[in-house]
Amino acid sequence: MKLHSRFQQFRLARPSQAGFTLVELMVGLAIGMLATLVVMQVFSVFEIQKRSTTGTADAQTNGNIALYEVTRDLQLAGYGLVPEGKAGKVDTSLECPGVWDLTNASAVAAGASAVISPVAIADGGSGTGGDSITIHYGDTLQGGVPTPIKAPPAGSDIIVDATVGCNAGDFALVMNWSGPGVCAMTKVASIDILTKKITFIDSSAMTKGAAVSGARVACLGKWNTITYSVNPVNGNLLRGTEPIVSGIVNLQAQYGIADPLMPSTSPDFNKVVQWVNATGATWGSPTVADRNRIKAVRIAIVARNSNYEPNIVSSACTAAASSPTGYIGVCSWDPLSAAPRDASPAPVIDLHAVDPNFGHYRYKVFETIIPLRNVIWAKGTL
Secondary structure: HHHHHHHHHHHHHHHOOOOOOOHHHHHHHHHHHHHHHHHHHHHHHHHHHHHHHHHHHHHHHHHHHHHHHHHHHHHOOOOOOOOOOOOOOOOOOHHHOOEEOOOOOOOOOEEEEEHHOEEEEEEEOOOOEEEEEEEEOOOOOOOOEEEEEEEEOOOOOHHHHOOOOOOOOOOEEEOOOHHHHHHHHEEEEEOOOOOOEEEOOOOHHHOOOOOOOOOOOEEOOEEEEEEEEOOOOOEEEEEEEEEEEEEEEEEEEEEEEEOOOEEEEEEOOEEEEEEEOOOOOOOOOHHHHHHHHEEEEEEEEEEOOOOOOOOOOEEEEEOOOOOOOOEEOOOOOOOOOOOOOOOOOOOOOOOOOOOOOOOHHHHHEEEEEEEOHHHHOOOOOO
């Protein structure tokens, strides 16, 4: 009896056990999976939006940097090619009908006037990177003001009025406008301040008839020839052969030209009346007279968001009456300008040829107009 009583006490004293049933575990697991799916879906949407926003910010930054780089050099175009400031007189290198490029001193060959052209655009069409822009300028702090040659040349030596602004190693432009006009680009070997003598690297400038008594010579410092273009394969803006900005897929440029009939005395002499592509017989390879009508350049740089979108988010430039601008898509400036005399439609931007998936990316187009101030300041003669 005592043993049974003790067993009863033991059974009563044993603590009760608690836990989850199998049904409760299955319900909890299902709720947890649903919560995980919701969290992952929200995270996925947020990540897509974040990549799109970040990519757009990168494209904005890249486009602004690219625009700044091109603009900075274009603002220097033609520096060191200033005239003597005598209205109506042929007295600037930009009036040379051609230039002998003698800077290598290894071969004498007739160079085109493009050697000293402030800017030259090579039209590359609507796709595959677009156009390229070549810019020429000197870096002399004295502005490359021409000085007269006083004595007939002797070998590679000339005597000038003043050697101020000329240094050994400078690129020099020798300008002789008598007769048909002869100009030569050469280099300075040495300077004698006391005798006001400039010695060139060879005598080619003399033998070609440029460095004669009464002609002019302008020391330009280092002569810069810089070409901007786009590598469509990797989307880099190139300065020469060096990639400087990524995420750039297209570059478009046009000349802003003045009225050829406008007299130099008119306040509108340097006014841009039309924008033209660098194509055709006139602007594909402009004459000296036409080249000197170029007063400005306008450019459009297309930057791409590197984030691939699953849906089509971009389209080619097309007219749209419902749009406030009259067009939609990846466009540069107004593509619809069609006034008879000064029609200035924008160049077409067509990126399908570069990437068939072009519509799955977002783009930013950066535009600006850069006056060629060194050409405009030569109003009295150009």
